[in-house]
Amino acid sequence: MTSTVTSLATFAAAQPFPLLTALVVLPAFGALLVAVLPRRRPESIRMTALLTTMATGAVAVYVLAAFDTADAGFQFVSRQSWISDFGISWALGVDGISLFLVVLTAVIFPIALLASSPGHDPKPYYAWILLLEAGSMGVFLALDLFMFFVFFEIVLVPMYFLIGSWGHGNRVYAAMKFFLYTMFGSAFMLVAILATVLLNAQGNGSAVTFDIVEIATNPAIAQNTARWLFLAFAIAFAVKVPIFPVHTWLPDAHTEAPTAGSVILAAVMLKLGTYGFIRFGLFLFPEAAVFFAPLFLTLGVAGIIYGAAVAAMQKDLKRLVAYSSVAHMGFIVLGIFALNAEGLEGGILQMVNHGISTGALFILVGWIYERRHTRQIAELRGLQKAAPVFAAVFTVVMLSSIGVPGLNGFVGEFLTLIGAFASARWWAVVAAAGVILAAIYLLWAYQRVFHGTPDEANADFRELRWTEGLVMVPLLGLIVFMGVYPKPVLERMEPAVDALVAHIEREVPDFTSTSGPEATEDVELSDVHGEDHAEEADHAEDGSADDEEVHE
Incomplete structure (x- = not known):
């Protein structure tokens, strides 16, 4: 089995065909194809949409099978200069953080199509769903901040129309509330993206780039500024998750959406926010993430208790x-x-x-x-x-x-x-x-x-x-x-x-992550002996090094 996976990974790495681009282009092309099919053949429209999602799923499964489990970096990278004057590229990649979100997206969309039918107007219904899949794939694969923002915004439009046109009684209100909430958050993120790119280029004395790996590995933004930028990104992601207390659009959207819309919203779209926190919040602004971690831990726990308490009261x-x-x-x-x-x-x-x-x-x-x-x-x-x-x-x-x-x-x-x-x-x-x-x-x-x-x-x-x-x-x-x-x-x-x-x-030199039993032991030592924190950090680093040697 190991040799099979290794050979698959080697084969995939040698392929000139951009696999990840196919994950975005296939559903987008399917949406275009559905849009030009005649309305009088609803079964052909549905079958075209279903086959498109299944083909996309097949590519995702291949990526999963060929994925190198030992590689921590981005794999199957597809990169092409797009707007070179502004450092914008078509850049896609997948790592262990995004891999299963891509596979989840590929699995959920055909299931959502099979589980329900639009009831009326199937042509735009299936076209919107396919465009939604293309945008979701793009969010999970984008390695360029501009491309990420484009895909992040693309998904709004299909879901707005799915809720507003094929939803239940109060669908127009729910669709508008969903759209306005998310657009509000996205406005902050757009400003943060532009500021991040320009300030980082200015600090490094280099050309402007939207490449997240280059920005993360060559940070040049002042600490206080980085914290404000993190918060701007966080507002957009918090609304998309959604985190308490900016969650109020979600119950209305779920309740009024058609079945396929609710499935996709829950299974895929909410993950765009949590994925954004990991890929962009933690990766681009690690010090700010550490600084604001207590706030988001508090909001996360508040959401757990609040969501459970209110769920218990629903009729x-x-x-x-x-x-x-x-x-x-x-x-x-x-x-x-x-x-x-x-x-x-x-x-x-x-x-x-x-x-x-x-x-x-x-x-x-x-x-x-x-x-x-x-x-x-x-x-x-x-x-x-x-x-x-x-x-x-x-x-x-x-x-x-x-x-x-x-x-x-x-x-x-x-x-x-x-x-x-x-x-x-x-x-x-x-x-x-x-x-x-x-x-x-x-x-x-x-x-x-x-x-x-x-x-x-x-x-x-x-x-x-x-x-x-x-x-x-x-x-x-x-x-x-x-x-x-x-x-x-x-x-x-x-x-x-x-x-x-x-x-x-x-x-973040002052930060040392804690894990499992070691974390508990460190806290206990600190409580009992009141040792100097710098010395504790040194011991923790030594312990981590020993653990890595044992693991190897």
Whole structure:
């Protein structure tokens, strides 16, 4: 198996064809193709869109198979000068941090298409979804700040129209709120990008470049200025995640969006913000990330508790799942700003897990609405007796969202809590309470919807069809596989995460990341003996070096 992967990686590296460019261009070309097809053939339009997403998925799977697990840098890099006078390039690359977000995107889009239909006007519906996939891929792959901003903004337009044109009753309000919130954040990021590029070029006395690797490895921005720039980026990412208290657009958008829109929004689009924090916040502004980490740890934990508490009060099943996303994204933010390997790995893994589990939940809730034409929990009762297979599938997905051991949600939450405990133990304790709250509101909702005696309206609830079962099989398979055997995922992200943590430590001399048992021991020594912090840092560095030798 190892030799096969090695040969694949060697073969891929030797290919002149830009694989990552294909991940962006294929869905964009598919959107254009759908746009020119005649409206009178809706099945041809749907099949074209589906085949396009499947072809994109095949390329993503190949990239995954050929990915070199030992390489911490960017792989399959595609670079072409675009606007050379301003240092702007078409630059795409993938590393262990972005790899599984790319694969998640490639998996979710065809599943979202199979799980639902537009009901009307299929031509623009499928064109918008394909353009949304192209933009999402571009965000996860961009190595140029200008390209990142372009892709980051491209995804707004398709989702706005998906919610506004194919959503439910209050869809126009929800679409406008989503658009305005995100545009507000993006305005700050645009200013920050221009300032970062110009100030870095001025400080280095070099030509202007938007290349994130070059900017990160040759920083020349004053500390206080860098902190302001980090905050400007952070506003855009916080709105996109969304982080409490700028989350209020999310429940409305999820509730009013069509099923495919809700699935893509939860599984992919929310990750654009958390990925942005890692790739641009931590990588470009490590000192500012360390400085503001306590703030974002606090906001992450607040989101966990707030999201869980409000979810428990919801009467609409889809809105309950939407607020659960606020809590889950709080967990991811907690892992990211733990600023250690365990926390970051847990946060990235939880991004993927949330995409799988919550995406599956939105599909199932959408199917419930198609059958009963209501999402009110009080009107749904006893569905387990009418549709036991449907109930069983919902049970597995719900338990994965709770984080039950053996399913995918557990591993990400466990690593996140380990990382958080090492850097902010009391916030980790509070976050652990959020896990208990998640179990309470999800199990309570499940009991009210699926248990009890069904009334006349629910007695005829249709069982899961075999076509619907086929849609759920890959998601259920990933839920179980990543819960039982997460090693293939973790070993591919570890080198890139370790390199990022080392980058932060190198750029911020006073910062030493803590991890696992060593962190606990360091804190205890500091509490008991009150040793000088510089000496403790030296001991921690020596310990890290010893650990690396043992690992090798």
